Amino acid sequence: MNNRRVWDCIRAGGEVIVLLILFYRSLLWVLLIGTPLCFLQYRRLKRKWEQQHRWQLNLEFKEGLQGLAAALNAGYSIENAIEESRRDLMVVYGKESLLSWEFQVMLEQLKLNRPVEQVMDEFAARSGVQDIKSFAEVFRTARRSGGNLVEITRASADRIGEKIEVSREIHTMIAGKQMEGRIMNVGVIVIMGICAVMDCLWKKVWMPLVWGMGVYILIWTLMSGEFSGERIMTQFLPGVLVAVILYTASVLTQGQIGRADGIVMGMLVMAAGMEQGICFMAYSLFYTFAVAVFLVVFLRKKRKTRIPFLPFLLLGYLTMLWQQMTLS
Template sequence: MNLKMYQSWKRRVLELKVTAFDIPLIGRNILILFIIGKLFYGSFIASILMFPLSIPWFVIQKERKQKKENHDLGIQFKDAMMSVLAAGKAGYSIENSFSEAIHDMRILYGKSSPICRELLRIEQGIKNNVTIEAMIRELGKRSKNKDIEEFAGVFAIAKRSGGNMTDTIERCIDVIGKRMEVENEIDVLIAAKRMEAQIMEAVPFGIMTYVGITNPGFFDALYGNILGITVMTACLVTYIAAYILMQRIIDIEI
């Protein structure tokens, strides 16, 4: 691993925020490590030795989880802006339009939804004399959502230049909506492939478990000796490489 790659991973780990909601994910990773240690090396001690490998794996899974949450937030944000647009066309000011959108989002997604929390944050910021564009820009940076970041930039320019905010929001919603339609079409097209990938990821463990149960001692020749450890390590490395390759193939960004 070169210095640049090391610094990249170090930054990703430091930026990672582990919360109580990640406990099930951590527990699942530990369980899988114990399964790998037992199936590939016949010992749980091997699982403990492989524990450092779980850190980058957890980082990747956590980032994938955050990516999904940010994608869901983008969908909710689009719906919120449609509510803001409707309120603006009804004659509300842009500030009051955001306050009105909170009521609609509570009905649509519930009080504890991410978009309701963010709209309440924006409303509180308005009361503290913080501009709406600054609050939306901060939301975009915090969530790292491209749609929100782009919307914040266009919204700020239109507000500073005195443009028609209703038309601006409507055009932005149209662009965001078209991008989301493309994403949904891609998700539908590769949904079956994702399912196949998940099945293929579990197949090696299923086969080894089946053989180990139906033929006790079948893998004993591969446990506790240098040759067997080398062979099983090569198989494990091949499996990890195939897993990474499959994830890259089905991970398509717009």
């Protein structure tokens, strides 16, 4: 578990540094922008680790309850039943078993003649898992009222198992949709990359390529079977609205805002949705502002110096996708 966390931190920090070097090629900006980005990435990874910890603990708790019920049914006391269940968990999950460690802590506390109900409540509070908290409440009530602990433990294990299976099915469906979205984003990123290179080199973008990206998004949406009224209202209409507003602003400002920039931004909103569109647009504007400040303050460029926006739009879109992958 710890080795995996170390690898996650190294990978996350490496991704931040590589992205900044590719787009800024400046050690100063890598340090100034990379440090807070690495900190934010660590916080996201920490939430991810906590979710994985709770999920694994819940899986092991179901197995632990089954072993606990079998030991109680064989006539073991609650302390000995916890020890037998802990040994079974060590066989199944090995030394990295989360619940085995928790059971060991509980056994040490029981040796100090602490009430088993209180020890179970403390374990439930540490776990942060709702199923474990519910079992602790039922367990406390059964101990005080003289209920059948064997049947209660078995019923709790069966109920948790059913919830886990439902959660697995939901996760499988979500993972399938996420994979479809990632495949679509590969094509969008490739087209965006070509447009960004053209914008940097020639300050122009080949418009058929931009319209081709819109056709690609539409075709992929139709093929995936997700062309619904909800998607039209939350993605396609906002995308068209963004493109129309920015294109009109480009005409009114006589090209101060690139026409291709507005159309591409609208296409990306169609692909990602309005909520994520606001996210990657905010990232793009932040990166643009940071580079503009660097050019004016350190390189003494004029305030009217024009810089291409599509590379920053691509960087903002990649940052948004990276954030989604981290939290998923």
